Amino acid sequence: MISLKDVSLAYAGRTGPVLALEGTTISVGRGEFAAVVGPSGCGKSTLMKLVTGLVKPTTGVVAVDGAPVTGPVKMAGMAFQNANLLPWRTVTDNILLPLEIVEPYRGKFRSHRAEYVAKVEDLLATVGLKGFGDRFPWELSGGMQQRASLCRSLIHEPALLMLDEPFAALDAFTREELWCVLRDVWQRLKFTVVLVTHDLREAVFLADTVHVMSARPGRIIETRDVSFTRPRDLEVCYDKAFTDIVHDLRNQIAQVRKG
Amino acid sequence: MNSSKIESLAPWIFVIALFVIWELVCKLFGVSTITLPAPSDIWAAILRYWAPLLRNSFVTLWTTLAGFALAVAFGLFLGLVVGWSRTIYRGLYPVMIGFNSIPKVAVVPILVLWFGIGEIPAILTAFLISFFPIVVNVATGLATIEPELEDVLRALGASKLDVMRKVGIPRAMPYFFGSLKVAITLAFVGTVVSETIAANAGIGFLMAQAGSNFQMPLVFAGLIALAVEGILMYAATAWLEQRMTGWAFRAQGSAAA
Numbered sequence: 001m002i003s004l005k006d007v008s009l010a011y012a013g014r015t016g017p018v019l020a021l022e023g024t025t026i027s028v029g030r031g032e033f034a035a036v037v038g039p040s041g042c043g044k045s046t047l048m049k050l051v052t053g054l055v056k057p058t059t060g061v062v063a064v065d066g067a068p069v070t071g072p073v074k075m076a077g078m079a080f081q082n083a084n085l086l087p088w089r090t091v092t093d094n095i096l097l098p099l100e101i102v103e104p105y106r107g108k109f110r111s112h113r114a115e116y117v118a119k120v121e122d123l124l125a126t127v128g129l130k131g132f133g134d135r136f137p138w139e140l141s142g143g144m145q146q147r148a149s150l151c152r153s154l155i156h157e158p159a160l161l162m163l164d165e166p167f168a169a170l171d172a173f174t175r176e177e178l179w180c181v182l183r184d185v186w187q188r189l190k191f192t193v194v195l196v197t198h199d200l201r202e203a204v205f206l207a208d209t210v211h212v213m214s215a216r217p218g219r220i221i222e223t224r225d226v227s228f229t230r231p232r233d234l235e236v237c238y239d240k241a242f243t244d245i246v247h248d249l250r251n252q253i254a255q256v257r258k259g
Numbered sequence: 260m261n262s263s264k265i266e267s268l269a270p271w272i273f274v275i276a277l278f279v280i281w282e283l284v285c286k287l288f289g290v291s292t293i294t295l296p297a298p299s300d301i302w303a304a305i306l307r308y309w310a311p312l313l314r315n316s317f318v319t320l321w322t323t324l325a326g327f328a329l330a331v332a333f334g335l336f337l338g339l340v341v342g343w344s345r346t347i348y349r350g351l352y353p354v355m356i357g358f359n360s361i362p363k364v365a366v367v368p369i370l371v372l373w374f375g376i377g378e379i380p381a382i383l384t385a386f387l388i389s390f391f392p393i394v395v396n397v398a399t400g401l402a403t404i405e406p407e408l409e410d411v412l413r414a415l416g417a418s419k420l421d422v423m424r425k426v427g428i429p430r431a432m433p434y435f436f437g438s439l440k441v442a443i444t445l446a447f448v449g450t451v452v453s454e455t456i457a458a459n460a461g462i463g464f465l466m467a468q469a470g471s472n473f474q475m476p477l478v479f480a481g482l483i484a485l486a487v488e489g490i491l492m493y494a495a496t497a498w499l500e501q502r503m504t505g506w507a508f509r510a511q512g513s514a515a516a
């Protein structure tokens with residue numbers, strides 16, 4: 001589904017070019033759940049922008065769905081650490097936003113609105129926001145806003161979901177609850193996911209493969225398969241095998257941080 | 260009487276107190292009407308000249324509103340253009356700053372040469388002086404879209420136009436309506452300045468005439484008329500702002516809580 005070959009990217013910084021990625025090679029299969037971890041500033045968010053076609057690689061090739069990426073991929077769902085909901089729209093209208101943009105929904109948005117609203121309500125129920133559709137974002141807590149943001153990234157049933165630290169600002173309980181929400185939705189729809197996170201337990205619990213990046217300029221220095229059986233229960237986080245992987249990853253990142 | 264009632268009455272109490280003190284000072288120290296007319300003299304002038312005052316207030320009002328309407332249309336348009344792209348923003352900004360720093364009083368004689376004495380220079384002065392804050396505010400609203408939100412939309416295949424329609428323009432609306440309060444005040448200043456220099460109607464003209472005839476109470480009556488008009492127009496735009504962009508106030512309120 002996603003393949004980057006020997007990709008490097010330099011930003012035009014104010015004091016000269018900043019090399020964010022260098023020689024990055026990664027591939028993610030269709031329907032795979034991939035997690036990316038690495039020290040802060042190593043280029044994880046940059047990687048997300050490359051895959052979605054928001055920035056062009058300086059060298060190398062990015063391909064999604066077998067075709068080289070030359071512009072925005074026009075279908076990826078994205079969610080970030082900040083929910084970024086529009087304060088003048090209700091929760092429902094916020095979640096409908098992608099349907100006003102992505103084809104084929106866009107063309108028939110007016111005539112099918114009722115159907116789409118029903119879809120939003122289903123999705124709200126799965127993330128535990130049933131009955132909050134008519135509220136405005138500022139009437140919601142941070143965790144609830146993040147749930148709504150997740151709904152917005154999923155409403156058009158994207159083949160590709162890009163998550164950049166979506167749970168980073170949440171408390172531990174809400175975070176684990178949303179892990180399970182994401183796990184269940186993914187289990188049902190089997191889209192491809194790339195999840196950037198600083199939480200190694202989150203990465204190991206959710207992902208099929210965990211990619212570890214080096215310090216800037218970022219490169220994938222290890223890809224680790226996580227093969228716990230699905231569907232996973234939160235209890236798996238307390239298995240020895242689980243904590244061993246987390247421990248290993250932790251040490252690796254500590255090492256690349258030291259340089 | 261509870262304290263919130265007192266609070267709502269407070270502005271009136273202060274206004275009345277101001278006039279009472281003014282009246283007392285004039286009467287106690289025997290200030291001549293030519294220097295500073297007492298409120299009672301002004302009131303007498305208002306009663307005596309209410310017809311010309313009303314007629315000229317109306318002229319000032321409509322010229323201000325005409326200039327303001329032009330400023331809104333043009334300011335909104337230019338603001339959208341400038342906020343649309345960084346290149347246009349960079350290119351036009353210095354030009355606009357330069358333009359804005361010209362005192363508009365200096366432009367009035369030119370406008371009079373072009374259009375003759377009358378309402379047109381007043382309308383144009385009001386327009387020229389008031390469109391700038393609208394442009395800046397609209398452009399700022401557009402230019403400060405959260406980059407991550409833009410990423411979300413662009414990854415969905417949104418065009419620049421989509422981003423502007425769905426996010427940029429709604430987002431710029433509180434800035435736009437906020438700038439209207441400033442703009443209407445400036446437009447009013449522009450009209451009156453132009454009327455004072457070169458016009459044959461309007462409160463500015465009436466005051467200039469009355470001044471040259473040493474009719475000080477009438478000059479002050481004109482001043483009062485201006486104050487009333489200014490307050491009404493400000494209040495109207497403030498009300499409009501509240502009505503149109505209530506979400507922005509509520510969103511901020513809850514963020515602060």
Ligand SMILES: Nc1ncnc2c1ncn2[C@@H]1O[C@H](COP(=O)(O)OP(=O)(O)OP(=O)(O)O)[C@@H](O)[C@H]1O
Pocket residue numbers: 011012013014018019020039040041042043044045046047216
């Ligand atoms: N627009 C930009 N212009 C210049 N340099 C940039 C820009 N965006 C990012 N960088 C630089 O590129 C590097 C990688 O940034 P990126 O945001 O991808 O890191 P990250 O891995 O997502 O970090 P974090 O974990 O803190 O979110 C950083 O060193 C940053 O300074």
Ligand SMILES: [Mg+2]
Pocket residue numbers: 044045046164
């Ligand atoms: Mg980042």
